Amino acid sequence: MTLLSIEALEVRYGAVPALRGVSVTVGAGEAVALLGANGAGKSTLMKAVIGLVRPAAGRILFDGRPLEGLRADRRARMGVGYCPEGRRVFAGMTVRENLLVACWGGGRQRAQRIDAMFAMFPALAARQGVLAWQLSGGQQQMLAIGRSLMDAPRLLLLDEPSLGLSPLLTDEVLGRIPAIVAGGTAVLLAEQNAAKALGVCSRGVVLKLGQVAAEGRAADLAASDEVRAAFLGG
């Protein structure tokens, strides 16, 4: 079943086109890697889905419903989780508060979810009273992911979680994706690190200069020359 369906999406920043006729689908319970070099349009696509940039043309359907005209907060409440590039944790709020604020359930549900997040990211549990800006980069990334999962979204838009992280931490963060999918949340993962992203996703889409350059099963893409070309700027 298709959960997210992006059809012929166009986004422009002024006169500059960022996405040109991009179509991507994500099925329920699926993890899809969105690959491409810096500036290929990955973040723009994520922002268009959550509603932080307005498309010039095209359609986005979530669970069969068109998202056009809905503000980001409405989309989030429908079950779209967004973990942005650069983390953007609420700097002066504690780890615990950053998680709590993103949950719309009652007190009991908040407590349950927060326990689940601390189980997924034990490093956060030890630092729950610390202000978010005082965390290390890796911990901030875990907090940003935890925050985006606090309302149990059906789809998680995960934008460049490996940015600025060591290879070891990248593995740790990306390694959580199968568990997230198993928990009932489909994932659209934007990554520059194609090999690692394809290792945790079942399908991949390659963006190049705002257009889909290739797509297919993760294993096929990992072996493809086109993918290498897209990343080496060929």
Place this chain on the structure above:
Amino acid sequence: MAIAQLLVEVLALGAAYALVALGFVLILNATGAVNFAQGDLVMAGGFGAVLLADRLHVSGLVLLPALLAGMAVLGVVVALAAYMPLRRRPPEAVFISTIAVGIILQNVANRLFGAEPVATPPLFGAGRVRFAGVDASVQSVAIIGVAALLIAALYTLFTHTQFGRRLRATAYDRDMAMAIGIPVDRMIAGTFAVAAALAGAAGLLLSNTFFVTPSSGSDYMIKAYIAVVIGGWGSIRGAVAGALLIAAFEVLYPSLPLLVPALLWMPSSDAVFSQTTSTIVLDVAVLLILVVRPQGLFGEAARQRP
């Protein structure tokens, strides 16, 4: 115990100023914009309290909840009229529109109540209390209690309720707040409601001693502004500390000859320690603080991890 008595006055005045400054800094953090109507909201709260007291014939403490509610509604109206239409414009636009709101409030007050100074009812009653050898007015002690209660309630709201956490998240990163489902426009209207309620409470607390006229807002506006500047632009604790410092200065400076009798022998000591000179010295002190510490006394130069 002249000093202890003066300290009670400092705390009472400072706590009331702190309510004004807190409202100012909350809106500043939530919108990035300066609310220049904050002083006039204090004035509106003063007149609102006078109006309620005329109708209900109860003490200030009893009418406080109704005043807070009424002022919160006024805050939402200010948000809808002066902020929402301009929210995608530079913050300077809101700066101007809130000045306009202030002028409107002043003229409405002038029309409804006239230019004569009036006093709000005392919180409990007149008279003085003595404890531990300190003799203080009931009103001053009550102001300290009520302001402390309001600040504690504010703290609880922001740290222990989802609504308060959402208000803070909106202030830190509006787009990100939206992306986790927070209706940010409603949160900003809520911030204006809280800020106006705090200003209104300050109007009730202050106008018993200092009276209220349609033009008394500008004085409070300047004090809130100075409190936030010396406390550190955007710092909540700094706003409270700045308000207390201003109050300490205003109370203690004119009383210096009382505390240090030697000063009375200074030539023209009456003029040197008058209220007018006090204002001048305060303004100069603020300029000096800004030269030495541009980020304010409690402001942090940077809150980013390198």
